[in-house]
Amino acid sequence: MNFRFQNLLGAPYRGGNVTTVDNTLLISPIGNRISVTDLKKSETITLPFQSSSNITRIAASNDGVFLLTVDENNRCLYINLRRRAVLHRITFKKRVGAVKFSPDGALIAVALGKLVQIWRSPGFKKEFFPFELVRTFADCNDKVTSLDWSDNSGYLLAGSKDLAVRLFCLKKVPGLSKAFMFLGHRDAICGAFFGTDKVDKVPRVYTISRDGAIFSWILNNVGEDVEMEDSEPVSPGTPDQNGDGNGDENENVKKRKNVEGDVSDGDDKNGVLLHKGKWELLKKDFFMQAPAKLTACDFHSGLDLVVVGFSSGVFGLYKMPEFTCIHLLSISREKITTATFNDLGNWLTFGCAKLGQLLVWDWKPESYILKQQGHYFDVNCLAYSPDSQLMATGADDNKIKVWTVSSGFCFVTFSEHTNAVTALHFMPNNHCLLSASLDGTVRAWDLFRYRNFRTFTTPSSKQFVSLASDQSGEVICAGTLDSFEIFVWSMKTGRLLDVLSGHEGPVHGLTFSPTNAILASSSWDKSIRLWDVFQGKGVVETFSHTHDVLTVVYRPDGKQLACSTLDGQIYFWDPIDGLLMCTIEGRRDIAGGRLMTDRTSAANSTSGKCFTSLCYSADGNYILAGGKSKYICMYDVADQVLLRRFQITHNLSLDGVLDFLNSKNMTDAGPLNLIDDDNSDTEEGVDNQTRGNASYNLPGALPNKGRPVIQTKCLRIAPTGRSWAAATTEGVLVYSIDDSFIFDPTDLDIDVTPEAVDTALSEDHFDRALILSLRLNEDALIKKCIISVFPADIPAVISSIPTKYLQRLIEAFAELLEKCPHLEFILRWCQELCKVHGNSIQQNSRNLLPALKSLQKAITRTHQDLAETCSSNEYLLRYLCSSSS
Template sequence: MNYKFHNLLGAPYRGGNVVTVDNSLLISPVGNRISVTDLVKSETITLPCQSSSNIIRIAASSDGLFVLAIDENSRSLFINLRRRVVLHRITFKGAVGAVEFSPNGEFIAVAVGKLVQIWRSPRFSKEFFPFELVRTFADCHDQITALNWSPDSNYVLVGSKDLAVRMFYMKKLKRYRKPFLFLGHRDIITGVFFGVDKKTDKVSRVYTMSRDGAIFSWGFSGSDSKFDGNSHPPSPGTPEQRTNQNDEDGENNTNVRKRKSVDDDDDDDLDGEVVDLLHTGKWELLKKDFFMQAPAKLTACDYHRGLDLVVVGFSNGVFGLYQMPDFICIHLLSISREKITSAVFNDLGNWLTFGCAKLGQLLVWEWKSESYILKQQGHYFDVNTLAYSTDSQFLATGADDNKIKVWTVSSGFCFVTFSEHTNAVTALHFTSNNHCLLSASLDGTVRAWDLFRYRNFRTFTTPTSKQFVSLSSDQSGEVICAGTLDSFEIFVWSMKTGRLLDILSGHEGPVHGLMFSPSNAILASSSWDKTVRLWDVFEGKGAVETFKHTHDVLTVVYRPDGRQLATSTLDGQIHFWDPIDGVLMYTIEGRRDIAGGRLATDRRSAANSSSGKCFTTLFYSADGSYILAGGNSKFICMYDVADQVLLRRFQITHNLSFDGILDFLNSKNMTDAGPIDLIDDEDSDTEEGINKQARSNLGYDLPGSLPNKGRPVIRTKCLRIAPTGRNWAAATTEGVMIYSMDEAFIFDPTDLDIDVTPEAVDKALNEGRTSQALILSLRLNEDSLIKKCIVAVEPSDIGLVAGSVPSKYLQRLIEAFANLVEKSPYLEFILRWCQELCRIHGNSIQQNSRNLLPALKSLQKAITRSHQDLAEMCSSNEYMLRYLCTTRIEN
């Protein structure tokens, strides 16, 4: 029951800017969520907080504590990155073009339309108004596209669509002064950066870049005078103008003094600090350089002050690395043919991060060694199917982009991609030995993939071309079955020979559900012809049983022990059958539970609409006590099988960029021509912000599929629960969502009594009564105490203590072992515990195998992972180990 959102796979990057913190953490937007990738540990997580629409701008503080994420509706989240919680929220009054934290972390510069707003950065303390607006600069004449702070946080460089770059001074002056202008560009400003002199550690240069591929270098030769907070700043203009102005002001000194005294009350005191005024000094254009990539446009850029390097990305997929100020090209390479939407340095400047929204791809490249640190690309079409490996370590996904990806669940990384299919992948299945992955596709083939050599070693075909939509294999993995969409038949092949063994006919509709019984060789198939058929594949008797329904059957699934069968029908009901006696056990009415929001094209309200109110995917839990159900809705339902009650509803997302989220549509958005959301009257510019064409390549604008202006409809296509029962995955429109069990803050005692306390456990341990201490900790069900008692047992007493543990505590004890195998350094000690427990309680484990199966799977997963890690370590040190074993120790 205690499942929480853990990770989002399948689409690492979809657009927006990318930032790096702590030199190794890569932060990128994923829809309305934020993904954090640890480049050193090779792990990725998705923050549990989510915005109301897709995130387009991200900024991180220099200390890596805070992240500000802004979505398409200008709503922002101020997030504590370490604790992964939202501290504050604020909505800006306009489209945000750029955002950046100051180097000292005190301020945040936000480009809201034509305005530059300087906000004081909130901290950990709780405040009623956490965001304080400090300054507002309104000198730009068009939308702002780039921001950059000076190292001392006193100046802000701003580039906009009016082809000008302005430098604003943060501290208030006693007389208003216009910002310093850097002019000369002939296209929209893409990037602006302060350059620092390495000897004096002061700002000496400014680099400005425009979309036409031009980079201007500006040099600073010092101010005409030094200015402190108690004197008036020099007036801009030529020396002749300043002289004339001083002569005229000499006649009106009295009025000037009066005006100064009035302004002094509203100005910030600079405390007599002497500063070098960059905006009143002499700036000159040193040189103009061009990247010479026409007709491609400059779409992304970044500058590293320490190394004086510039990285640029273009709309044709080319990126370049240049040494400044001499403009020496170090690298000029092509990633792809698509537009680069993000290019950034890490803190040390040795890694470059590139993002391509159209391909959903993130690359981290080390430019010195010319090697990839990270190369991840998600599915840019909808994911259709999922499959967990038998040890729950891997998750395979198949999508409409004809690709199969295999992910490591613990790290969230894809380690292999298979792209031999020529049409959408519709079904996946792991064999029981975990070494082979089967896939079915609409291209008319079923393929077998070797997960050791990463190759397609077997291809199953039919005499005539078919479209396969379902797939299953028996427990031995020797017989492969696939159901078709067009001929309504089930094809049976041999894994060893690849030959077609049999064709099962009888269905009168597409066979969308197919599954072998876990306990015997009976195959269950569901079809749109309103029937579920059981087939004896090995005996060749054809359909041995037929379960008739009143509506089309959408899917079928066996309980893990094979003694129950669940089917979903078009009328929103879940039927539970006894496959042995062939009788209907009970039915769950789920129309009200699965009912989602209203689509923009719906003419009826969500309550009166009948579309989408059915389950298209089902899956039993590892112990068979509950079942997960999903469909064309924003909800995933969890039902208790024995009591037929709804336990919990998971809402996939709150992202309003999807259709079908809102239950009620706003009548103000209705016009004479229809809903305003469906009227495309925008003058879109494909070179700014997120490329809208990227969404069509993400599967959002498929021809004939989405009439609602490219807004994807939220839905769940496939659900799978890991054999360990610790997590489950859902293939949704937003991506592959992973939910895992969180028991960190749950107190759930098994057999609580007044004498069962942590003090009693510690007392028993101190007195040497380890057996009694272990039983008390199991009754208290406190994880830390259980592990403490296990480790306190002497190796010679393991058999005695294991024999004293009652059978009802075996599940909790096995779960503790599974956790200890992964985290404890006493591997041999824990394995001896497991061996003695299986030897002594073997019969109890066999009799209660259904309830203990998830815990045993978790233990198997942990032991397998430890074995793999040790095998890799030993193989890499094989000769050293041989030498140590053959060397005699001489006294």
């Protein structure tokens, strides 16, 4: 019951800008979520909260504490990054084109259409309205596209689509009512940055336009009053420019007095006054990448480096002000949507929204720090490895990716399939992966050498949609979409052994019994059939239903069979006696979410109210069910009751999330959101990626212009039982049991306290201390008691542990093996546990299976790490011995 969202796999990047914090933390938006990648530890996590729609802009404070995100609906989240908590929320009135923290972290500059607003950065203090508007600049004649602060947080550069860059002074200056304009560009501004001449210490400004031009500006005659003839007056409508008018200052103006304080000619507390003197155009340079447009840029003031990305997939790194090209390379053929430096300037980060690609490149040694790419279309299927360390995903882009669950990184991609991948299955040995595809092949992949070592085919081309393997791994079975047959191959020889015929519809479900060689298949012909594959007896049993059967799955002990039908029912069968055990009515539970084209609310909709994927828990006590809905349901099998509903997303950029029909959004021409906007410009924001079936790209294929519809295509629970994953429109969502302590005592009375545990430890009563900690069920106390026991006392302490506490003790051993340095000590605990309680573990194997799988996973991972270290030491010793002789 205590599963919580942990990570999002399958889509490292989908659009918007990225930023780095503390040099090694890469923050990137994934749809309506935020991903944080630790480049030093090679780990990635997804923050637990969501925005209301796809995130388009993010900004982080220089100290790395606060993060600001803005989505497509102009809703802003102010986040404490270290605590992973949302502190404040605000909704802006116009679309946000750029947002940036000031260097001191006290202010936030936000570009709202043609306006530039300065907000005071909220702190930890509780306030009725924490966001306070300080100033508003209304000089620009078109949308503002870029912002940059000076080092002293006193000035702001704003680049606009009106081909000009403006210099704003944050504080009020007597006689200064105009913003200086940097003119001369012939296309929209992509970036404007402050710089400093390293020799003369003279301020510089670099402006970059979309046509590939970069202008260098320098400040001369500092301290002289210069009349800026090319500047335009600021709009008189805002109260900031009316300081010399009447003497009535409202409360907001009084609060902003320290920011808007007058700056006299001799007052130079913040260094060089950039509004004094004359800005001159020093030189013009061009990147010469026509006809490609410049789409992303960034400047590192400490190293005087400029990085630019183009719509052709080419990026360039230049040394300023000499404009010396250091690197000019191509990373793809698609548009680079973001390019940025880290704080030290040694790593470059590039993002390509169309490919879902995220790259971190060290430009000095010319090596990749990070290279991740997600699936181009929806993920159709996924599979956990037997030890739960790996996860494989297959999608409509014909690719298979294998991910490390703990780090969230993809380490290998297989692209030999020529059509969509529909099913995946890990072999019991953990080193072989099977895949089925619509291209008519079933392929076996070697996860040691990363190659396709065997391909299973049929005499005539078929489309495979389901896949299964027996427990021994000797027989491979695949169900078809077109001929309604099941093909059986030998894993060793690759020969076609048998063709099972009898179904009259697509075979969308295949599963082998965990205890024998009986194969269960489900089809759209309203039936489930059991096949004896090894004896060649054909159909052993047939279970008929009143509606199409969508999927079938065995309980881990093989004594129950579950299937879902088109009418929203889940049937539970006894495969041995052939009797119907119970049913669950799930139509009301999974109902939720309406399409944009629906004229009714979600409650009155008849579409999508069925489960297309089922998955038993490791102990078989509950079952997960998902389908064409925003919900995933968890049921108790014994009582047939709904335990919990997981809403997989709140992203309003996807279709099928809203439940109610808003009549204000309906017009005679259809839903307001689906009416074409002739003034829309996809160059500025995130391109709407068409995800799902490739037919979405055809004109008129979908009435909602190919807008992605939220659904769950595949559900899998890890063999350890500690986590489960769902292949959804958003990506692969991973839910796991929360690691933080939750007070859930198993046998509590007045004498069971943490103080009693400490007293028992001080008196060397280790068995009593361990039992008390297990009764309290507090993780820190249990581990403390385990570590405190002397090695010689381990057998005696193990003998005193009651059977009902074995599961909690095994879970504690698994966690200690992954984090505790006392490897031999913990392994000795495990050995004694098996010796003393071996019979109890065998009798309660079904309930203890998740904990035992977790222990096996921890031992396997430790063994792999030690094997690599030992092999390296062995070769090093051999080399030293041979060199010394």
